[in-house]
Amino acid sequence: MTKSAGLLIIKNSKVLLVKPRHMASDSNWSIPKGIIDIEADGNIVETAIRETYEETGILIPKDKVDFSKRSLISYVDSNGILSKIIFYFVVEISDKEFNQYRISSDFDSSEIETIAFFSAREARKKIYWKQQSVLNFIKPDSFCINELELFIKLGYIYKVKHPVYPIWLYNITKKCKLHKIWNYTTLSCRGLILDDSGKIIARPFKKFFERNEIYPEVLDLxxxxxxxxxxxxxxxxxxxxxxxxxxxxxxxxxxxxxxxxxxxxxxxxxxxxxxxxxxxxxxxxxxxxxxxxxxxxxxxxxxxxxxxxxxxxxxxxxxxxxxxxxxxxxxxxxxxxxxxxxxxxxxxxxxxEKLPDFMNEYRKLKNLKEINFFCNSDKITGNILDRKKIIDHSNNNLLSNLMLFFSSENIEYKKILMYWI
Structure with missing residues (x-):
């Protein structure tokens, strides 16, 4: 898996993007970023600063980097395997600071064709779709509905309409957790409530993890x-x-x-x-x-x-x-x-940090639930088919005969079943 780090530079409510060379499409712009070299840089903040300078000629002082405004972007291949991670930090600068920090008009022309600032609306047409979530930092009081709808179509987020009011609740799916599609948007969808325009009505904690699930590059900070x-x-x-x-x-x-x-x-x-x-x-x-x-x-x-x-x-x-x-x-x-x-x-x-005694009891209860589930498989088979939760990942089709499935000895399929339930 490739790991990169970069900076999201915001000036006058516009974001700095770079256009990679040899990209025919005009919708593959990116935030400035590059491969992490911990031995040379020490940490991902230094990598982000160095790579941004190499790609834009802008040298951001470390004290301008807001550690509380950071996130990541996960890339998953066609098989659902995590293939790339981008750690990025948000930096907000003025016109004066931009002129001060841009110490060179040269940049790595072998990789970068050009650089430019874009408004949020313009950037959404330019930036590579997997990096769309970074643009939410420009207008932090709302989320982009089009981006949310894209993640819903991809199966990473679902939404629930309020029974009376024109507001919506957004949450991540099992598929999102399985594929580890973590970015600013998916991490925020843990009971996130928005109105029809995407304005925040209520914002719970972002998704958070146990220590062994967090990337060591983040723990080092x-x-x-x-x-x-x-x-x-x-x-x-x-x-x-x-x-x-x-x-x-x-x-x-x-x-x-x-x-x-x-x-x-x-x-x-x-x-x-x-x-x-x-x-x-x-x-x-x-x-x-x-x-x-x-x-x-x-x-x-x-x-x-x-x-x-x-x-x-x-x-x-x-x-x-x-x-x-x-x-x-x-x-x-x-x-x-x-x-x-x-x-x-x-x-x-x-x-x-979950205590060992709690985890032991949790596993016991989980095993009991699994036993009860398989003992009552006939009763719930139709319900599962109606909900379309069971997927055979080998050919990406719904399992059409769950009765045969329950009577089979295929342990791997049983694991898939328990996961989706």
């Missing part, structure tokens, strides 16, 4: 965590406000019972805490319900716990705002164990 919090084993509740009313939904669906339960608890116990308007933020809750316990067994009443106040523009957790909320009354929720912890870093990175 992190210092000590600023905050560490216990991770409750519940469901994520996303608070959103529309037409002067508050609602809570799950990250998967507006109509999920978790959202209805959490909204009820909110109005009965917590609504008085929200007299101060926080329309520029999204409040996230951990929803604990005994009606559908997860791995950790809790005792007590159904409850919701605020776990984050996410800035709708920067996507960072504002701990000061979180602390400003009045202390919640003590709920009678008791457990002898916990799921793990979440570490929050200065640049906005979040890392979850």
């Amino acid at each position: 992190l210092s000590e965590p600023l905050h560490t919090t216990d991770k409750l084993d519940g469901a994520l509740g996303v608070l959103y406000k529309y037409k002067d009313s508050y609602y809570i939904c799950s990250k998967n669906n507006f109509n999920h019972y978790i959202g209805a339960l959490a909204t009820d608890v909110f109005y009965n116990q917590l609504h008085h805490l929200f007299s101060k308007d926080l329309k520029e933020y999204t409040i996230l809750f951990e929803v604990i319900t005994l009606k559908n316990p997860f791995t950790v067994n809790y005792t007590g009443e159904d409850a919701i716990f605020p776990i984050a106040v996410v800035n709708n523009i920067s996507a960072k957790n504002d701990f000061r705002k979180l602390e400003e909320l009045e202390k919640l009354e003590k709920f009678d929720i008791i457990s002898t164990s916990k799921e793990g912890v979440v570490e929050f870093y200065e640049d906005g990175t979040m890392i979850k």
Whole structure:
């Protein structure tokens, strides 16, 4: 797998793109980037600065690089195999700084034909489609609907319409996780709520990972965590406000019972805490319900716990705002164990650490669910076919006879089945 690093340079709400030489199409422009050389550069920030200078003649000082504004772009080949990763950092400069940092009008003409600044609208027509997500940094209060629709057609994102209001909830699919199609857009679609124009109504945490799932090039940039919090084993509740009313939904669906339960608890116990308007933020809750316990067994009443106040523009957790909320009354929720912890870093990175005891119990419950599933295969076969979730990846067709499938001894197909369920 190839790993590259680059800079997304923004000036006057326009983004700098380079046109690779020997590209006949005018829709293959790119952000300046190049192959990572850790031995020569030390880290991916230095690589991004060096490669940008080589391709544009612009030398960006390291202190101009905003570590909190970074993301990645994943390239997957036709077989669904991850083939390339681009790490990039956002740099915003003025006209004066541009003239100061452009120390040479020369660039690597063997690779680059020309460079130019484009508005977001112009850039979407020029930039290579797999890099479209970088343009969301130009207008961080919204997402491009056309890009979201493209990812929906590719099977990496799905959307759910609100039953009443003209707003939509976006979430990633199993296919996205399987292929590891991570970029600014897919990472943000974890219960993201937008209106018809793409403007953000509510913005949950970006997708975050366990330490062993994070690229070492990113881990090298992190210092000590600023905050560490216990991770409750519940469901994520996303608070959103529309037409002067508050609602809570799950990250998967507006109509999920978790959202209805959490909204009820909110109005009965917590609504008085929200007299101060926080329309520029999204409040996230951990929803604990005994009606559908997860791995950790809790005792007590159904409850919701605020776990984050996410800035709708920067996507960072504002701990000061979180602390400003009045202390919640003590709920009678008791457990002898916990799921793990979440570490929050200065640049906005979040890392979850799940405890070994929790993972052991989680695996036991998962195995029980698999046993129950196969014991009741006749009952759910039709439902699975209706949902079109089972795919034979060898020829990319739906499995047409699940009864034969269930009676077979093909372990690999059974793994595929359990994954898609």
